[in-house]
Amino acid sequence: MNGPERLEQHVGKLTTSAGAFFPGERVVFCGQDLHASLNDLDWLELYLFGINGRRYTQPQMKVLHAMCTFTSYPDARLWNNRVAALAGSARSTGSLGIAAALAVSEAQIYGRGVDLRASEFLIRAKNEVDCGADLKQIVRSELKRHRGIAGYGRPIVAADERIAPMMALVREQGLDNGAHLKLAFDVENVLLEGRWRMHMNYAALAAALCADVGMSPREYLFSSLPAFLAGMPPCYLDAEEKSEGLLFPLPCRTLSYEGVTRRYWRDRKSDALGVG
């Protein structure tokens, strides 16, 4: 069945397994009673449960919590945080500023875009290695195809301050033997031994840890959506507490114009005037 007939079947009604709110009575969350069966979950456990219906062990949850904690930086220079801060400075609302900042975090050179690509690469590479492929060759072909590997190298500095504390926690929780984690370090070794000189960054580490707890790339994408969130309210609030408009004010001289020279609208091409 296609077209309007198919649409007609869905008019006014949603058939779903996501959940529902029964006013004054109860809430079903992915097949469980939110207030009875899931009331022992902390917020992140519930959030992750909503993505894939899975629950994680306490050591796994400690690492998954740290994944967000270790990358929440209240630095308003960072582009996504700057959106939240500018919203505060411009006296917009906190929800608007932070929702926009989260949306901006779905970027291609950092944040969710890199997270997704790192996860997809590590899971694919592990499958290929398991089937007998040579990791060096996988790395070479990935570099040839994409001119880089998501999760390796960093735009501003080579070192990643999040790796050491995260690995300390991972070891403490006994989660340092995962196959994707091992592969992530093997990829780094290949990149360091070769001429590329790229270190692993946090994106590959977090993606590997999540792959080791069974997350698909898409599940990992959704799991990492709030990763930067905790750093955003301080940026908004700090800007909002200061006098309006004081966040990174830009004088006219900031603009470096590189366009065409000055011209007159009245001199534009004759066909633009409708007489050509």
Place this chain on the structure above:
Amino acid sequence: MSEEVIHSRIWQEEAESDNAFAAASCHCHGYDVYGELLGNASWIEYLFLLFRGEAPTNQQAKLLEGLAIALANPGPRDAAVHAAMCGGVGLSTSASCLMSALAVGAGASGGAREVYLAMEDWLARGTDLALWQEGLAIKPVDDPADVWPSSGHPAGFDPHGVRCTTPVLQTLTHLAELSCGQSLIWLQEHRASLEAAAGLPLAMSGVAAAALCDLGCTPAQGEMLCLLLRLPGAAVHALEQKDFGHKKFPFFSIELENDPGPAQGGESWAEDKI
């Protein structure tokens, strides 16, 4: 430390003599915005100038204006407008209504991403019917490394359509008459062949993509323009539902496929179910 700068090929400013933070003059692609464009250029001409860097010809301005009218309000049944109304009916902030419309109207199914993808098809296939037929026969698939989910249908066509709708045909006819490129006229001439290859009727997104190609836009510019040009309808319908109130707005019904039923004595989820 030297001051950092923002590079721009679009915008040039000169500061007021007594305030470095206030512009005395603003030039857009070389034209004095407040000294000359204001009062002499139309909104559509200025919009074209902003995106394309040049003043439009009369024909280009008319084509963009026609497209702007066609896209301005898809009506309250449209998913992006529906999203904006969800903001309006709950008395949410105006910006959140438009952010909702942007988020939903950005999508690869009926949104600006679909226009982007259709424009990429125009760039790759041009007016080569064989290339279009070959491309349209391939069902889009999800790229697991892309944040955009696949729409599951060829970009520019209506996944639930029976035949090309009257407004789409009217828009195509009107815009093709104003066309300043090859795409719209070729699309009008070959619509039936393309629809046969896609197995679906042409959608408004397909007409918009052809028009934007004829206006010389890149897919990224076309995507932005589509997001922008669809906002007026979202805005007014959000405001309208704010006035009507939530009691007059559909809440719909839901059918749970996995309802555990009312809890018995608040029991906790057993470990063995994990």
